[in-house]
Amino acid sequence: MNRMWLTIITVVFLLIYAALIFFYFVQWNKLQDYKPAAQTPAVFVSVIVAARNEEKTLPLLLKDLSEQTFPQHLFEVIVVDDYSTDNTAAVASKFKAQNIRIIFPDAPPGASSKKAAIASGIKKTKGELMLITDADCRVSKEWLQIMASFYKERSAAFIAAPVAFTHDNSLLQIFQVLDFITLQGVTAASVNANVHTMCNGANLAYTKQAFEEVNGFAGIDKVATGDDMLLMHKIWKAYPQKVCYLKCKEAVVETTPMQSWKDFLLQRRRWASKTLVYDDWRIIVVLGFVLLFNLLPFVLLVAALFNKTYWIIFFFFFLAKTVIEWPFVSSVAAFFGEQKLMRHFFFVQPLHVFYTVFVGLLGQAGKYEWKGRRTR
Structure with a gap:
């Protein structure tokens, strides 16, 4: 029995x-691949990069951002050095570009976090649309053009977009890629169906108006992680029909997987730590x-x-x-x-x-x- x-x-x-x-x-499969319009949208974009101990990877991202097809006068890049203990600040300061600047979080070192860094960056922006990515990411030359075009066409308040892992042929990295691909598919499907909110902080966008209307990270600022999904849900509650997923290969942001099993489990444990905080x-x-x-x-x-x-x-x-x-x-x-x-x-x-x-x-x-x- x-x-x-x-x-x-x-x-x-x-x-x-x-x-x-x-x-x-x-x-x-219902979600169609997005094809951006050839015309440049009339919107000023602010890119926020919260960086902590990323002296090796940050220059590559800044190089990508300086080579965008989107007009240089229509965007700014704000790097928030989250009290790095390496040369992140010096690396960012040496990068020669008029629309790239570095600031520090409003919070003191002991009280700072990624949320505090992003919020500090948003306070300094002059853009209508905030694009968020991580300092260890790489973006295509069309990234800003595609994100801005999608925003204008859909009048989106929040945009979740695809992220991919680069990899070698090791078991650890192959496993991470397959797992992450599955998560990306679930993210796209759930957002498209409007059944629950998912995203990844390496590639997302939201309007400054929406961020301020939901009072930013207030109410979720005590949790170390969740600068992406917890905020997304706050904005979804205010704009349930304006949270979108951008399915476009040229908009994929690439990042590297964890290099050891210990770091992988630590990363996923950090991701899972916000589960019971979801509203x-x-x-x-x-x-x-x-x-x-x-x-x-x-x-x-x-x-x-x-x-x-x-x-x-x-x-x-x-x-x-x-x-x-x-x-x-x-x-x-x-x-x-x-x-x-x-x-x-x-x-x-x-x-x-x-x-x-x-x-x-x-x-x-x-x-x-x-x-x-x-x-x-």
Whole structure:
């Protein structure tokens, strides 16, 4: 009888998961690739870059921003040096461009954070549209033109846009790319369907008016992370029909994955730490179900130690999970030009299940260190 119930639970969970992934698959494919108008939009854009200890990567981003096809007189770049302990400030100061300047956060060093840095940058802007990216990112020459055109065409209050990992052929980086591709697909699908809010702080935009109307990061400033998704949800509540996803290959922002398993788990733990702070029951329900779904194979593994029949159900779970996810992840991988990585997809499934459970649970407790800061 116990075996029957566990088998039924497994099948039910797989069916619910299949419905969820199919929904994301449909919404992802309904989202059309954006083609910007040739005409330059009449909008002044402010790019905010919160930088902490990025002396090696920041010059590459600034070079990209100085080579934009968007007219130089229509945008500014504000680098907020978040009390770096390296030469980030000096590197930014030496970069010769009239529309690039460096400032420091309004908050003192001990009280500063990425949110405080971004908010300080926004106070100094003169733009209508705020573009946010990270100091370790690379952007295409058309990035500003595309983001500004999309904003004007859609009258968007908040824009989530695609982010991609560069990578080598190591297991760690291949795993991160496949996982991140999945997250990007879910982000695009959920925003397009307006079912819950997701984005990545490496590539997003919002109007200064919307930021000020929701009182910026007030109410979410005690959480170390969430400068992207928590703010997005605040703006969504004020402008539910003006939160958009920009699906465009030329608008993809590239960044590097973590270089060690320790750093990867620390990054994802930081991302997961904001889960219980979400003021959005929709995403909490989805994340809660996904966590329970990934806990299921651990239950099956324990059961298999007492009854060999469960080994069949255990392996069936991973096979079914792969089949369910394959069409969706494959279509997103094609957009990012990473279809070749799908040959590794089945083999990283156990790793994905373990990390989802580990990070999902650990991210809700304790403190962690990020870029030399101990935070919660």
